[in-house]
Amino acid sequence: MSTLALRVLVTGAAGQIAYSLLYSIAKGDVFGKDQPIALLLLDITPMMPVLEGVVMEMQDCALPLLKEIIATDKEEVAFKDLDVAILVGSMPRRDGMERKDLLKANVAIFKSQGAALDKYAKKTVKVLVVGNPANTNCLIAAKSAPSIPKQNFSCLTRLDHNRARSQVAMKCGVPATQVKNVIIWGNHSSTQYPDVHHCVVNMSGSEVPCFDAVKDDAWLKGDFITTVQQRGAAVIKARKLSSAMSAAKAICDHMRELWSGTPQGEFTSMGIYSTGNSYGVPDDLVYSFPVHIKDKTWNIVDGLAINDFSRAKMEATAKELMEERDTAVEFLGV
Incomplete structure (x- = not known):
């Protein structure tokens, strides 16, 4: 067993995604069955009584790997010496709120958290942004932490990846584990391209x-895409709450593969910083690509053939991301 505890931060730690996530991390399902964990839990001051209840429950799980648990509303405590930061907390979109309003509120949060990462965390910290709009929040956090490599930042599109796998699997009557190498391109929004x-x-x-297995091209180019794009909204409509269990599972999948690698011959999807060198995607965006992961390092899967149908959808989601970025940068005043 490793003697040094891995310092893992979860923000928005009193929220429903974290409630589904923390047990899996502390139990060893993400970073390994012999890796001790120190959990740092950050939330806003009004949520601290709720967070204390979460801490009590984590203690009551009596998990052997959980060496320390710190609940705080202070960034300088939460971000100190981090190995991993999972940034779940963000301003949720409320009724009547324009996307631009949502961006403005979140730019401030992720600028502050990026600066805190820069000041307090290890330079090797791996940062996963979950809070929406995840791609642009991730970009702002990365820009606000200039001393940490941009390659250390990613945003969650694994939930969309899992949704796409599951839809194909159900259509074919096989387990989702028998579907591999779907790709989520672009933004974690309704413009994403599965x-x-x-x-x-x-x-x-x-x-x-896949096209031969499904034998329904119209579905794959139509309802399949819109189902994956709109799945989050469909869950909210049904549950009256956003995806939590599935989001937590996707965070675990994302971080486990970042830590231990992707299986041979398989790739996954994650939002990463674009340098403008792959598939014609503009630089300075956090855009979801297919990646291989080895030694805690992702590499874009290059050389995949892109047809005109795919190209148009990839460009549409890039356009939305450029607009989001420009709006966010305008709010930052840089």
Whole structure:
């Protein structure tokens, strides 16, 4: 067993995603069954009584790997010497709120948290942004932490990736584990592009291209895409709350693969900083790409054929991200 506890921050720690997430991290499902964990839990001051209840429950789980748990409303405490930062907390969109209003509120939060990472966290810290609008929040956090490599920042599109796998699996009548190499391109929003042109489905022991396995091109180019794009809204409509259990599972999947790598021959989707060198995606965006992960380092899967149908959708989501970035930068005054 490693003797040094991994220092893992979860923000928005009194919220419903964190409530589904913290147990999995502390139990060893994410960073390994022999990795001690120190959990740092950050939330806003009015949520501290609720957070104390979460701490009590974590203590009552009697988990052998959980060496320390610190609940705080202070960034200088929460961000100190971090190995991992999972930034879940953000201003939620309220009725009548324009996306621009949401961006303005969140720019301030993620500028502050990026600066706190820069000042207090280890320079090797791995940062996952979950709070929406996740891509642009991630970009602002990365820009606000100039001493930490931009490659250390990512945003969550694994939930969309899992949704896409599951839709294909249900259509084919197989477990989701038998569907691999779906891709989420672009923004974690309704413009994202779930792409199955490089996806394969294991059918009776042999890998079959997704289009051949599904045998319904109209669905794959129509309802499948809109179902994945609109899934978050559909969950809110049904539950009257946003995705929590599935979001927590996706965070665990994202961080586990970042820590231990992607399986041979498989790639996953994550929002990462674009340098303008891959698939014609403009630079200075956090854009979801297909990636391989090894030694805690992601590399974009290059050389995939992109047809005109895919190209148009990839460009549309890039356009939305550029507009979001420009609006956010305007609010920052830089």
